[in-house]
Amino acid sequence: MLDFGNFKARDCGNGLGRRSFLKTASALPFAFGAGYGGIDLEAARKLGDRAKAKSVILLWLWGGPSHLDTFDPKPDAPMEYRGPFGVIPTKTDGLQVTELLPQLAKRSHLYSVIRSMQTTNGGHPGAGTVGLTGFEENPTVHPNFGSIMSKHRGRSGALPPFFYLGQGIPRDLPRRIEGYGGGTLGKAYDPFLVSCSENGKVGIPTLDLLPGMTPNRIHHRRSLMAQLDDTSRKLDGKGVKGWNQAHHAAYGLLTDPKARDSFDLTTETQATRDAYGQTSFGQSCLLARRLVETGVPYVQVNWSEYVETFTPNGDFGWDTHIYNFELLQDRHCPIFDRAFSALLDDMNSRGLLEDTLVIATGEFGRTPKISNRAAREHHKDCYFSVWAGAGIQPGRVIGESDKRGERPVTEPITPLMMGTTIAELSGIGARERAEMKVLDGGSVINELL
Amino acid sequence: MSFYSFTRGCFFLLGLLTAGFSSAQTPLTTDGSNKRDPVFIDDGATLVYGVDENRDLIRLRQLDLDTLESKPYYESANRHHVEVAFSRDGRYISYTECTGNLTAQFVIKDLQEKKDYFVKHSGRGGTRSPAFAPDNSVVVYAFAEKGPQQLWSVDMEAKNKKQLTQCEGISNWPSFTPDGKTIVFSNTRENNYEIYSMDANGSNEKRLTENTIMDIRPVVSPNGKQIAFTSMRNGFYNVYVMNFDGSDVRQVTDSEERDDYPTWHPDGKRLAVVSERKGKFDLYMVEVPSSGKITTNR
Numbered sequence: 115m116l117d118f119g120n121f122k123a124r125d126c127g128n129g130l131g132r133r134s135f136l137k138t139a140s141a142l143p144f145a146f147g148a149g150y151g152g153i154d155l156e157a158a159r160k161l162g163d164r165a166k167a168k169s170v171i172l173l174w175l176w177g178g179p180s181h182l183d184t185f186d187p188k189p190d191a192p193m194e195y196r197g198p199f200g201v202i203p204t205k206t207d208g209l210q211v212t213e214l215l216p217q218l219a220k221r222s223h224l225y226s227v228i229r230s231m232q233t234t235n236g237g238h239p240g241a242g243t244v245g246l247t248g249f250e251e252n253p254t255v256h257p258n259f260g261s262i263m264s265k266h267r268g269r270s271g272a273l274p275p276f277f278y279l280g281q282g283i284p285r286d287l288p289r290r291i292e293g294y295g296g297g298t299l300g301k302a303y304d305p306f307l308v309s310c311s312e313n314g315k316v317g318i319p320t321l322d323l324l325p326g327m328t329p330n331r332i333h334h335r336r337s338l339m340a341q342l343d344d345t346s347r348k349l350d351g352k353g354v355k356g357w358n359q360a361h362h363a364a365y366g367l368l369t370d371p372k373a374r375d376s377f378d379l380t381t382e383t384q385a386t387r388d389a390y391g392q393t394s395f396g397q398s399c400l401l402a403r404r405l406v407e408t409g410v411p412y413v414q415v416n417w418s419e420y421v422e423t424f425t426p427n428g429d430f431g432w433d434t435h436i437y438n439f440e441l442l443q444d445r446h447c448p449i450f451d452r453a454f455s456a457l458l459d460d461m462n463s464r465g466l467l468e469d470t471l472v473i474a475t476g477e478f479g480r481t482p483k484i485s486n487r488a489a490r491e492h493h494k495d496c497y498f499s500v501w502a503g504a505g506i507q508p509g510r511v512i513g514e515s516d517k518r519g520e521r522p523v524t525e526p527i528t529p530l531m532m533g534t535t536i537a538e539l540s541g542i543g544a545r546e547r548a549e550m551k552v553l554d555g556g557s558v559i560n561e562l563l
Numbered sequence: 564m565s566f567y568s569f570t571r572g573c574f575f576l577l578g579l580l581t582a583g584f585s586s587a588q589t590p591l592t593t594d595g596s597n598k599r600d601p602v603f604i605d606d607g608a609t610l611v612y613g614v615d616e617n618r619d620l621i622r623l624r625q626l627d628l629d630t631l632e633s634k635p636y637y638e639s640a641n642r643h644h645v646e647v648a649f650s651r652d653g654r655y656i657s658y659t660e661c662t663g664n665l666t667a668q669f670v671i672k673d674l675q676e677k678k679d680y681f682v683k684h685s686g687r688g689g690t691r692s693p694a695f696a697p698d699n700s701v702v703v704y705a706f707a708e709k710g711p712q713q714l715w716s717v718d719m720e721a722k723n724k725k726q727l728t729q730c731e732g733i734s735n736w737p738s739f740t741p742d743g744k745t746i747v748f749s750n751t752r753e754n755n756y757e758i759y760s761m762d763a764n765g766s767n768e769k770r771l772t773e774n775t776i777m778d779i780r781p782v783v784s785p786n787g788k789q790i791a792f793t794s795m796r797n798g799f800y801n802v803y804v805m806n807f808d809g810s811d812v813r814q815v816t817d818s819e820e821r822d823d824y825p826t827w828h829p830d831g832k833r834l835a836v837v838s839e840r841k842g843k844f845d846l847y848m849v850e851v852p853s854s855g856k857i858t859t860n861r
Binding site: 189193194196197198199200201202213216281287311312384387388389390391392393394396422424425426427428429430435436437439440443444445448452485486487488489 | 595596597599615618619620641642643661662663664665667686687688689691707708709710711712731732733735751752754755756774775776777779795798799800821823839841842843844
């Protein structure tokens with residue numbers, strides 16, 4: 115349990131590497147109960163000083179984006195690996211990206227890239243759970259990182275503390291991610307789902323019981339309550355109970371002018387809305403900025419509901435078993451490049467990057483070797499994540515993959531470490547994590563700080 | 564002045580005010596939805612293109628260039644239709660239809676005889692970029708069957724399948740010269756997409772571009788003397804035109820936003836392109852400069 119590890123880590127001032135200290139700190143409460151015997155509280159206080167993230171935005175690139183075709187190109191790899199795209203320089207020494215990300219290349223001084231991510235699961239729902247909770251989904255479904263934040267921060271005002279922006283719970287055709295929400299913390303910490311169209315029209319699926327109900331049409335509590343009463347009468351007793359629980363938050367926030375206003379993208383300048391692009395993902399990124407600006411602690415922007423990239427009624431996830439190079443070139447990367455760049459610019463110009471952690475990643479990468487379908491398959495052994503804001507040292511490349519992008523040659527960085535880092539930067543220290551019984555054994559990605 | 568004339572006049576004035584082009588241009592749509600694969604039919608009177616109809620459906624639409632009104636090409640289509648092409652005489656259409664998860668069928672429709680033909684391959688890959696020979700003898704397209712993506716051909720009934728290329732790397736976007744004797748296409752054997760020409764039987768290959776950055780979607784002009792293509796050579800997706808031998812490259816669009824999918828109007832003087840402006844994707848008509856901002860292919 116007390117694994118000091120061999121990770122490169124800076125000294126924490128007490129003789130322990132910081133990563134080792136954190137692993138020790140997170141392990142001790144489970145080993146010795148809640149006594150925290152032996153922990154250097156001064157060191158813990160120093161670590162707490164780094165807890166700068168008031169909010170977190172996670173851009174969840176559902177489906178598994180190809181690392182070789184985006185942030186970890188291998189131009190010197192054999193032809194059957196490297197892919198068709200040229201590489202371009204960035205503002206960061208040692209960081210080249212593919213030509214599909216020209217706008218993000220210009221903004222690399224705002225973020226750092228991890229090229230040594232590794233997960234344990236090669237299937238979408240399973241890897242999705244690992245990616246969002248740090249753990250496999252069996253036998254216990256652990257809480258989503260956002261749910262941990264939700265429990266720690268609690269509700270402040272009308273807005274729920276944990277939002278999902280997207281059409282639904284991320285899923286593949288057979289089933290959804292188990293680790294989408296509260297897990298062991300309970301359903302009270304599930305995310306609050308909001309959709310955002312390419313034109314910035316916000317929808318709240320839990321309000322679908324009321325035809326015509328939109329945030330812009332609810333102006334005062336009395337009319338809303340009248341509609342609620344009318345809807346309640348139409349349901350039987352059991353339905354009313356379930357309905358009340360599920361919809362309380364939705365109607366509550368819509369009667370709060372400040373909360374309601376946060377959903378109204380029309381109050382943004384046209385130039386700002388344009389910058390994010392007329393896409394659902396782009397406008398969702400803008401909505402995420404507005405929500406954290408209002409004080410929401412955790413917003414997960416889902417690229418798509420379905421992982422499948424080319425399937426009837428699918429919404430073009432990153433699972434590019436087919437048309438990998440065409441879709442990345444024609445659709446996914448241009449949309450992502452624009453939206454993420456706009457988010458970074460917008461957050462930076464407003465000073466929000468000071469205290470907002472922004473991360474972009476998927477559940478895994480894609481096979482370095484090009485498939486017989488001229489595409490790429492699932493690859494759990496190596497992928498990327500991008501980090502910005504809230505004390506992250508920008509303009510750095512962290513971790514390294516091998517010459518073909520198959521495996522990290524530095525120590526792998528895992529989703530559990532990602533979640534622990536999110537928690538640590540958000541002020542959820544080892545003590546709090548132990549009390550919640552979450553992220554057990556996780557360590558901070560020290561190189562980001 | 565009719566309503567439609569007024570509409571076109573407004574679009575023209577809007578076009579004059581639109582930045583990001585090296586030469587005169589006119590917006591054809593203003594809805595801003597993601598678009599792809601425009602192609603002229605009806606002697607240039609209609610433009611067919613793919614569009615994100617909603618978040619989970621790419622449909623073909625046809626735009627009347629006189630009225631600038633568009634409507635679905637197939638009213639009842641409820642599956643993705645991508646990679647559309649027409650024969651020059653308008654008799655045939657081909658496209659790729661999504662039929663299931665990771666499953667697509669490549670269809671050739673004889674619009675005159677009202678018959679459908681389906682191209683069969685082993686494996687579950689997707690076909691790309693069909694191009695009809697001017698004499699309707701074959702359709703050439705890109706497909707990865709058991710390795711690198713190659714160019715293939717079939718006849719109008721999807722028979723007599725032949726593999727035209729035996730290249731390393733990925734081959735894509737074939738386009739015929741008007742005499743049907745030559746095909747231009749892109750291939751990645753040199754680390755990124757470069758444009759090549761070859762005889763229609765796959766022999767006598769010549770390299771036309773040489774950059775460290777992509778040169779894609781080459782399209783031969785109606786008179787066979789020029790090639791329009793998309794390139795990232797100035798750091799952003801822009802449309803260029805060059806002579807058929809790769810010389811005299813002229814930049815057609817000049818924007819940090821994306822310009823892509825060039826297709827020649829039958830008059831050979833204009834291109835339709837998909838351009839992203841202020842985050843919105845629309846179709847524009849742009850004149851091809853006879854001279855102007857010259858870039859190099861080296």
